Amino acid sequence: MGQEQAFAALAAQLWARFTQSPSDRDLHGRSESHFAPMPPDAVAYPESTHEVAAIARICAAHGVPMIGWGAGTSLEGHALAPQGGLSVDFSRMARVMDVRPEDMLAVVQPGLTREALNTELRATGLFFPVDPGANASLGGMAATRASGTTAVRYGTMRSNVLALEVVLADGRIIRTGTAAPKSSAGYDLTGLFVGAEGTLGLITELTLRLQGQPEAVSAAICAFPDMTSAVETVIATIQSGIPMARIEFVDGESARAFNAYAGRDLPLTPHLLVEFHGSEAGVKEQAERFGDLVADFGGAGFQWAHRSEDRAALWKLRHNAYYAVRALRPEAAPITTDVCVPISNLARAVEETAADIAASGIPGPMLGHVGDGNFHALLLPDPAIPGDWDRAKALAGRMAERALRLGGTVSGEHGIGMGKQGYMQAEHGEAWDVMGQIKRALDPDNLMNPGKLLRQN
Template identity: 55%
Template sequence: MATALHAERNEGGIATAIGILAQRFGDRLSRSEALRRQHAHTTTWIPNEPADAVLFAESTEEVGEAVRICAAHSVPVIAYGAGSSLEGHLNAPFGGLSIDLSRMNRVIAVHPEDLDCVVQAGITRKELNQQIRATGLFFPIDPGADASLGGMAATRASGTNAVRYGTMKDNVVNVTAVMADGTVIRTAQRAKKTSAGYDLTRLLVGSEGTLGIMTELTLRLHGIPPAISAAICSFPTVEAACNAVIATIQYGLPVARIELLDELQVRASNTYSGLDLPETPTLLLEFHGTESGVAEQVGTFGEIAAEHGGGNFRWATREEERARLWQARHDAYWAVRTLRPGGSVLATDVCVPISRLAEAVAGAKAECERLGLIAPIVGHVGDGNFHLSVLVDTEDPVEFRAVESLLGWLAERAIALDGTCTGEHGVGQGKMKYLERELGPALAVMRSIKMALDPQNIMNPGKIVRL
């Protein structure tokens, strides 16, 4: 049966398992076509492939029970958080069960003295920060979308704060996970470091639900800075902006956020978010620390920017001003649509060593122009990660082929620059084809791990590695 799952649907097993689950969970199991399609939602070019049913789980024990039923009948299981993933992670190419964790949204415990908390996987980052604000702490990983924390861990999410606070792999201490046979494990204790055995926490973080379903997480928290200042700085070219970023990072300036918007993205954001920025490549920055520390950081960055042609500085210190600025950055995907009403947006990302950033971004812009495509660029450029939002008429085969060419070229180019085909979107279905080039023999090791932990290939099959 395991071999059959790699190539076709297990019709009999699916029918039997869904019947058992319906008896056990009643109206919390839905076979509505609209709901099933919504739970396979994808904003990429990948077709929607819905599961056969959606289960709204409310506890780790229920997830474990559902997985055990599915395992007994060799039925695929796909975890669902907030549906914000971008590479077909939620699709069910072989059918099966989608387990929606959105009702598992409690903060289980907060330990302010230890700077950590324990949460259920379905809570979103905004909900968590609202609930812990009174402690003077916050969770810094900010991918833009109000994603669930379980989904963020599964895709090893990053975001605007990563240059200072790291990514999900740096901020997840422990996970509780349901494995492919329904067994529930904890990967670690709450200690800040450990040398006790394999690092199962980081094995599961970034595994995209292909090894197990994370149901609880212990997360690192950080103190809310006493002083925060945001800045906007324009540059004559993307190369100049990127070179300013490279110099800033190499100088060791502890900037909290440093984001790039090219001239097309600035134009779109001005229209959509009501900004009035000069339509030239622009950096958005944020500095955290004490009043004097932030002032020193701002002054130092001003000197670096001036050396690379930066100017038109604007500052935002009031919380509402900063919130408006960063909301505009987070709305970049939707803003892009104003550049071509009726067009579709295909989002992709790559990441390169910081020293190759200017070369990579300039090359991407040149390739877009060569192919005649409109593709605004934004990026968490402090760690070498940038995104293209490609506007396309998906009904035009010539244009669609051009977009496919661009996506392939960008991934291959990033890898050639010692980078990666994805800095934070993950692999899913969309980027599996690039892993052989990027990882080489290591991909065979990944397959071995997958087969050892999930011998029936029921945990989110058809993602990351082909078996």
């Protein structure tokens, strides 16, 4: 009865921007993860922070769960609705509120995508650097503490969000952080909400750090005889202090997927995809130093991309890796997972994972942002083969356990959602309980994205 009253009040408040139509609910119950659809009971499309606050007050009064929705590209079921409730879709809150070139920052609404922001910034000589591949919403990127191909140079969302506006479960509107480059005034509430996966509140505005467009950019792809030589080249590059803008690894199976999907003719061996940013002289020097390391470890076949359209084609290849790999086995029910380890243990983690996948008999191309120790496996179990799904889940579990054993984390960028809660105790110990205490303090009725990230009682 409480939910019916809440939905009647929301319909009166939002009119056509509140819906219980099956098509809207279905859209907001799906994701790019392996989870079965979990639709909400209704969807709201707010257009302002005050509308979000009103939504929260109504839902709080009637005990209705709220799940923030950005672009639906998360991989651990973050935006699904396992307990029903209301999906709060931010697609109508997608404006650039302010750009301050002199401060190198932008203020944006959460539904704006990273590509749309960078299009808006083209005339300023600035850009927003965090690039997870998918054209995700910036609110969703903050909620999951996203990173991506450029994190090795520019950092993750954690270091690129200066301030937030957040609506709490009871409808209060708070602001965290300022436009100042740093602060020592109190708790870092911005850092608390970045990565909270919507379990503490709904982000309604972000102040983002921008970067200057580099004078020169050059990218390349090169092949290696084996996985060990490619990964050791990455480690040597980072330890040598070469300021890479991107350094990505793909294995031989990923190269095969690229060839089939995009009509390329890459050797079926591991590759590194790299990019350099800086002055003309700086980029030239960086490329030469990197080339020397590649030669030392047996790499060859450099294909340089100096023109912007060639670089775009190269990174489109990498960003479409998920779809290219899926096309290798269209009948599969894919499980995508990631881990992150200290750079000193990267080679061991990658080699052990590759051997584990090979022994399983399940296709599992590997790739990732290895410049910061983060790599992925896209496991392709066939639902028609008995036991394939269970073997793939066990593989993903061993990846997580291996990362912890090597001093790393069970997720470098995908987050926890519903998929990796089982490893949180092993990674965080009693600190996981502290997270739950923070949750109960801010959301005592467990209305904000319930069923995700935290211990489920």
